[in-house]
Amino acid sequence: MAFSSKLISRGFATSTYLNSIKHVTVVGGGLMGSGIAQVAAQSGHNVTLVDLNEQVLQKSKGSIEKSLQRVAKKLYKDQEAEAKKFITESVSRISVSSDLKDVVKKTDLVVEAIVEKMEVKHKLFSEIDPVAPESTIFASNTSSLSITEIASVTKRKDRFAGLHFFNPVPVMKLVEVIRIPDTSDATYNQVMEWSKAIGKTPITCKDTPGFVVNRLLVPLLCEAVRMMERGDATAKDIDIAMKLGAGYPMGPLELADYVGHDTTLSIVEGWHKKFPDNPLFEPMKSMKELVQQGKLGVKSGEGYYKYTK
Numbered sequence: 001m002a003f004s005s006k007l008i009s010r011g012f013a014t015s016t017y018l019n020s021i022k023h024v025t026v027v028g029g030g031l032m033g034s035g036i037a038q039v040a041a042q043s044g045h046n047v048t049l050v051d052l053n054e055q056v057l058q059k060s061k062g063s064i065e066k067s068l069q070r071v072a073k074k075l076y077k078d079q080e081a082e083a084k085k086f087i088t089e090s091v092s093r094i095s096v097s098s099d100l101k102d103v104v105k106k107t108d109l110v111v112e113a114i115v116e117k118m119e120v121k122h123k124l125f126s127e128i129d130p131v132a133p134e135s136t137i138f139a140s141n142t143s144s145l146s147i148t149e150i151a152s153v154t155k156r157k158d159r160f161a162g163l164h165f166f167n168p169v170p171v172m173k174l175v176e177v178i179r180i181p182d183t184s185d186a187t188y189n190q191v192m193e194w195s196k197a198i199g200k201t202p203i204t205c206k207d208t209p210g211f212v213v214n215r216l217l218v219p220l221l222c223e224a225v226r227m228m229e230r231g232d233a234t235a236k237d238i239d240i241a242m243k244l245g246a247g248y249p250m251g252p253l254e255l256a257d258y259v260g261h262d263t264t265l266s267i268v269e270g271w272h273k274k275f276p277d278n279p280l281f282e283p284m285k286s287m288k289e290l291v292q293q294g295k296l297g298v299k300s301g302e303g304y305y306k307y308t309k
């Protein structure tokens with residue numbers, strides 16, 4: 001079976017040709033985990049999506065199906081039967097579970113996409129390390145934590161890497177592959193091949209704070225918030241400026257709403273703790289207030305802007 005060049009060039013893959021990873025466990029059924037599960041399933045992998053919360057899993061199934069419909073519309077324009085087949089087959093490759101220890105007994109790759117808290121990630125990896133097969137590769141989708149530190153609780157540091165996806169996962173073509181000093185060549189090659197097999201473009205980077213994209217994007221976003229707080233320009237005008245003057249698809253404040261202020265703030269606070277003298281990482285007053293009020297952005301219906309469902 002060969003890849004269709006049309007689908008690959010659009011960032012989608014439809015077969016598992018060339019990669020040895022057949023079953024993927026995605027842990028965390030939130031925004032990122034459901035996107036990762038979707039792209040793995042639509043490229044022919046069997047996927048089990050795991051979350052502590054049953055309701056989250058039901059919601060994820062719904063959002064994956066909606067997103068698959070958008071993808072199918074793009075891939076199979078005017079080919080209704082093909083589009084339907086693509087959706088049905090992709091959905092059929094995804095199962096859900098809340099029993100992680102059982103799921104990892106038979107899996108080739110675990111991609112962790114749970115809350116951005118080191119202690120929670122440590123607990124998860126130390127629980128599954130003794131249960132998963134020797135050959136299973138572990139990866140974290142962390143936005144800002146050290147992969148070396150996450151991997152430190154396991155005995156498989158040679159089979160550990162970072163796989164950093166971007167939101168929305170079905171659309172954004174990049175995956176940052178983070179290689180820690182212990183990551184073996186075999187593991188690195190497998191995750192690079194798998195990233196290509198799911199239709200993404202991988203880049204390789206070291207385990208430095210924010211890797212490549214977030215190290216550049218987070219300071220930009222923070223500066224935009226500070227600019228608005230000072231009253232230099234309104235949120236709307238800053239966003240228009242960056243879209244029309246710098247070619248960004250979303251303005252920085254729209255993007256902050258889109259990513260979620262809890263996520264962005266926890267990144268900034270974490271880096272501030274680590275690098276207290278760097279003014280770029282000083283947490284922003286307005287974002288702290290939004291989080292305290294539960295105004296987390298698009299997902300809660302309000303952030304710097306208001307959203308209707």
Ligand SMILES: CCCCCCC[C@H](O)CC(=O)SCCNC(=O)CCNC(=O)[C@H](O)C(C)(C)COP(=O)([O-])OP(=O)([O-])OC[C@H]1O[C@@H](n2cnc3c(N)ncnc32)[C@H](O)[C@@H]1OP(=O)([O-])[O-]
Nearest residue numbers: 067070074143166167168170171217218221249250259264
């Ligand atoms: C950032 C600093 C803070 C750090 C926080 C951590 C962040 C993290 O670690 C890294 C990130 O993710 S950083 C964040 C990185 N992310 C960014 O920077 C994102 C920047 N924003 C964008 O790239 C665009 O605004 C979007 C693609 C989001 C929407 O595009 P638009 O033009 O404004 O609106 P549109 O017309 O609706 O959609 C266009 C096409 O996309 C399709 N589609 C959309 N969602 C879909 C889904 N869920 N499923 C399937 N398909 C989906 C849609 O069907 C349409 O297809 P068509 O065939 O062309 O009609």
Ligand SMILES: NC(=O)c1ccc[n+]([C@@H]2O[C@H](COP(=O)([O-])OP(=O)(O)OC[C@H]3O[C@@H](n4cnc5c(N)ncnc54)[C@H](O)[C@@H]3O)[C@@H](O)[C@H]2O)c1
Nearest residue numbers: 028029030031032051052056113114115116142143167259
């Ligand atoms: N939001 C983004 O734009 C973005 C982009 C790239 C990477 N990330 C990273 O991806 C990860 C997830 O982010 P998200 O935005 O999808 O978060 P989210 O809050 O949408 O989802 C996290 C999910 O993990 C579940 N969970 C928590 N602890 C768990 C456990 N022990 N076992 C199983 N499930 C558990 C929660 O119930 C929740 O459904 C974080 O590390 C984040 O930094 C986020």
